[in-house]
Amino acid sequence: AQSVTQLGSHVSVSEGALVLLRCNYSSSVPPYLFWYVQYPNQGLQLLLKYTSAATLVKGINGFEAEFKKSETSFHLTKPSAHMSDAAEYFCAVSDDLKTSYDKVIFGPGTSLSVIP
Amino acid sequence: DVKVTQSSRYLVKRTGEKVFLECVQDMDHENMFWYRQDPGLGLRLIYFSYDVKMKEKGDIPEGYSVSREKKERFSLILESASTNQTSMYLCASSFVAEASGRGDTQYFGPGTRLTVL
Numbered sequence: 164a165q166s167v168t169q170l171g172s173h174v175s176v177s178e179g180a181l182v183l184l185r186c187n188y189s190s191s192v193p194p195y196l197f198w199y200v201q202y203p204n205q206g207l208q209l210l211l212k213y214t215s216a217a218t219l220v221k222g223i224n225g226f227e228a229e230f231k232k233s234e235t236s237f238h239l240t241k242p243s244a245h246m247s248d249a250a251e252y253f254c255a256v257s258d259d260l261k262t263s264y265d266k267v268i269f270g271p272g273t274s275l276s277v278i279p
Numbered sequence: 280d281v282k283v284t285q286s287s288r289y290l291v292k293r294t295g296e297k298v299f300l301e302c303v304q305d306m307d308h309e310n311m312f313w314y315r316q317d318p319g320l321g322l323r324l325i326y327f328s329y330d331v332k333m334k335e336k337g338d339i340p341e342g343y344s345v346s347r348e349k350k351e352r353f354s355l356i357l358e359s360a361s362t363n364q365t366s367m368y369l370c371a372s373s374f375v376a377e378a379s380g381r382g383d384t385q386y387f388g389p390g391t392r393l394t395v396l
Contacts, residue, residue, distance in 0.1 A: 172319065195381045206283070206369055206387030207322075253321065257382035267382035271321040 165190050165256050167270035175276040182226075182241040184273050186254030189235065196237040197255040197267070198228055207253060213237060224248070249277045282306070283388035285370055291394045298357040300391050302370030309375045311353035312337075312385065313345060316367040328353055329375065360395045367392050 170185040188194060195214050199207040211222025218230040224247075228239045237254060254270040286301035304311065310329050314322040314337075324337030326345040334345050342364060346354045353372075357364055371385040 195383065197384070199387075204288075204389070206389045207371075207385075208387065209384050212384060266324075267385060269322040271319055 165268050167254050167256050167268055169254055169270040169273045171273055173274045175278055176244045177278050179243050182244045184239040184252050186237045187235055188256040195257040198239050199253045201251040244277045246277050249275055283370055283372055283386050285388040285391050287391050289392050292360050293396055296360050298360050300355040300368055302353045302388055303351050304372040308372035310373045312371040313355045314369045316369055362395050365395045
């Protein structure tokens with residue numbers, strides 16, 4: 164069974180500082196992994212995804228994430244936070260080949276605040 | 280670009296009313312989804328449709344029904360709204376991930392914030 168945990172429901176960073184949002188998953192088979200971002204009063208949009216190619220995945224807005232199988236992690240990073248990065252971030256996993264639909268499980272989300 | 284639109288951004292209804300939430304996508308996606316989003320709970324799948332007139336229950340289908348008469352349109356129906364259905368409702372669509380067998384990228388609408396009084 165697949166599941167996703169995100170350590171820290173709220174993360175605050177200073178503008179220009181490193182952003183690190185943590186995601187761990189459980190999966191019985193090689194997963195697809197996603198990071199989505201949700202700006203206030205908007206739907207989710209894809210930041211990046213891992214689909215068993217390169218373990219370091221680059222996404223939009225300077226974000227990247229590294230798939231570490233040994234740690235079952237897919238942490239999201241950005242070298243220098245910008246005020247516009249303040250949003251809710253969701254990690255998601257998809258690995259179940261046996262369900263009747265294209266199931267994607269979302270984590271509970273991490274709210275990122277950027278302090279000027 | 281894929282566009283998923285939802286009929287209302289904000290909606291206020293009374294307990295017991297029948298509520299319709301509409302979702303339309305313009306990319307010919309086979310799959311469409313309805314989620315509800317509540318603080319600390321992430322996204323929870325209510326219903327899923329993989330083709331016209333086809334539907335499957337998600338994780339929390341109780342109190343909801345859906346309709347998909349056309350490929351581009353997926354409606355969520357609250358037969359008799361209750362206060363515990365106050366939430367943000369998100370619609371999403373995606374292609375069928377036949378090659379991989381795994382759920383792939385979902386494209387989301389802006390959401391409908393429903394308040395049931």
